[in-house]
Each structure stands twice: as structure tokens, then as C-alpha cells.
Amino acid sequence: MDNVYDGLLEGDSSQWAFGTDFEDPLAGVDTTVPAGVDGADLATYCLMLGDDALVLSQRLAEWCSRAPELEEDIALANMALDLLGQARLLLARAAAADPAVVPALPSGSPVPAEDALAFFRDAGQFRNVRLAEVPNGDFAHVVVRLLLFSTARLATLDALRASVDTVLAAVAAKGVKELTYHRDWAGRWFVTLAQGTEESRRRLLGALDSSWPLRAELVTAHPVERSLPGVAADQSAVAGQVDAVLDQVLAVAGVDRPGKAPLAGVGGRTGRDGRHTEHLSRLLAEMQSVARAHPTGRW
């Protein structure tokens, strides 16, 4: 027998947990681009939202086995999984809206479009905000990052439930339910650390100070978003909601709103334009190396 596992399963491959092959996360879903909407712009917008989720999911996964308590370790892994699922749907939606965004792979490669986008693009092609990519710090840092990120993402997805792109609206409606749990988790830990010991408060304020300049990118309308009225979330409305929620958390925690200015881009270009910190390319090197070594591999 060539493969010992075949004998265990008596040729019944359906007994493998979680299937044996790729599947399309949008199988049977109508992915027609709505009339009057530019497919390339829609794809770019989906990459922004999908890359935010993918890159932060990878950072959260790095926490696995490192959190201060088992329960919080599991919480971070759960949130990483939710974001990975959202990323998969959004990258698949981007590929369906504009197949030209999908990197070309060797003929015969079984890698689906969303995996090609995740594993075969370089840092300059990623559209995520820089807040998602900076390295993990201590536990206070992940709390602050998740509070800033999930507050903005929840408001954005909430608005997207009314998007004229029905695929985006459906992905957003699911994500809203998930992000509500993420934001509550981060908000509660923010208050807990702020009102805990001198040391926990010192670390929280340090994390807030270093993360705050990266926040603006999440609520600043990008030209691609402005070119998609009715499709993309209205960032001015999102920003108002985000401010209200953050002010609520800061007030309960007894923490002043930081005054630090947003981190500048390079020539006005930021993560949304593919201009990233040096940390993203290192993150991608680890995340992508196996897939890139085996572009025709089956997993």
C-alpha cells in the first residue's frame, strides 16, 4: 500500500475531518457586479476590508499559546478565526468582482482565487491599514489594537449591511454579529486594565499612545471608497459612531483621549494605497512561504 492512511479509511476520503480539498466559499452565490458599479473599484474595496481582516488575523494567531490565561488565549484565537473567515469571503468577492486582481499561478494549480490573493501578493499589493500589521506588543497592546480596530470595523460593517452589493451586504451582516463580541471583549479589558494596578494602567496608556496615530486610517475615506457611493460605507458617518463609542470606553476607563496626530503616509500614501511599515513584509514572509514554495500543492 502506497499510503498507510488510505488503509485506515478503506478508501473513504469523506472520513477526513474538514474535507480533503478546497471549496468555494461563495459556491452558488450570485456574484454579479451591480449595474453602474465599477468591478475594479469594488474589488479594491473588498481587498481593503479583506486584507485588514487577514493581516490582523495573522497577528492574533501569533498570540496562540502566549496569552496570560488560557481563556484569553482561546478568545484571541476565536477572534482570529472570525476575521480569517471574513477575509476569505471578502477576498473571494474581490476575485469575483474583478478576476484581474488575482495573481497568476502555474497552470494546473489547485489554489483557489482567495488563497492566491492571500499567499501570492507582495506587501505593496496589500490594502490593509497599518494598525493591523504592526507587531504584537504586550497584552495591553492587543486590547488597545482590538478596541480601535473592532470599533471601526463594526461601524463599517453595520453601514455595509445596506450596500447595493448584495454579497458585501451579506458578508457584513454576518460580520456585525461577530465584531460585536470582539468589541465588547476589548472594551471590557480596556476598562479592566485602566482601573487595575498601576502597572496595568501604565501599560495600557503606553499601548494607547503608540496605537492612536494608526487609528485615523480606519475612518478616513479613501478615493476608492468615495468612488463607490451606495456600495462602500460612508466614512463620515462611520467616524462619528466610532468617536461616540471610543469616548464611552475612555470615560468609563477614566482615560483621556490621546491628542497625538495621525501617522503620516509616504507622499500622502498609506496602507490603503499599499504603502506599509517594514513589518508587513516580514509577516507575509512567514505567512506565505509554504504556499509559495508549493504553488501547485494540494493540502
Next chain:
Amino acid sequence: MTPDPWVVASEVRDPEMPMLTLTDLGVLRDVRLVDDTVIASITPTYSGCPAMATMRDDLVHRLTDAGFPRVEVRIVLEPAWSSDWITARGRAALHDAGLSAPGPARTDTGPARTDTGPIALTLGPVRRALTCPRCGSGATELVSEFGATACKALYRCTDCLEPFDHVKEI
């Protein structure tokens, strides 16, 4: 004579919570026979639920074994799954297996939301009126809002001291 494909598909079980059929869980949305092809539609509970591929494989496997030569499994994203869709039979099965069933899902994250402000933030302790599925005591405490799978929170009974899973409201 071939059986009703709906009945066959309904008997497929959730791989993570095998006390529930896909119908009990509320993820099987439609089963129809078009010419010689069974088209079964399922909806994800969570965006990243890794059980979807197994559900798909199990549907294909069961329906093929039941005599349907061609099976196609489709994903339905809209409306988004809610824990409110777990049936009464499913809730009883969860309880019998030592799990606590979800209460009503919050309305402001569902499709009925009408107000325009932010979705309400919960900074205080999470309070659910639960009873321990083992001893029936109402004295329970939340250990973590995130449990062994995406759909569960972890609780502990302060009377019998046993931990138990609570299927989350979503």
C-alpha cells in the same frame, strides 16, 4: 424507490456538535431536486466556521449513498444565521448532551435594526439567566465569552462546580 432528499439531508449532523442535525441547527436552508441533481443549500453559523467543508462533504456522501447520482452544495449568506434558528428539538438535544442552549439573540445586530446610532457596547459583566445543564442550578458564572468553538461561551456552575459550554446568542 429513492427517498425524499430533504429527509436524507436533514439527518446529516453537525461535526462539532453531533447531537444536532443540520435542521436542528438551522443551517440547512433548502434541498431541491433539479432533474437528477440534488441542490442542497447551507448557511454558515460563523464566517470562519471550519465545519462548513465537513457539512458539505457529509451532505454529498449521504445523498450519494441514498441513490442520488449528482449532488451540489450551495452557500446561502443572506439572511445571516442566527442562534434563534436552533429548533426546539435542537435545544433539547443540546441540554441532554450537557450544553446550555442560547437565549434570544440581541435584536440590534439582526436585520430588524432600525435605529441609526452605534450598536450598543456592553462594558459591564455579561449576565444571562442560565441553568446548569447537569444539576439544574441557576447559580452559574461566566468563565469566558469565547469557548472551544466559535459558537460557544464557557460557564461554570457554582453549586455542582462543573464547567459547561453555552451556545452563544448571535
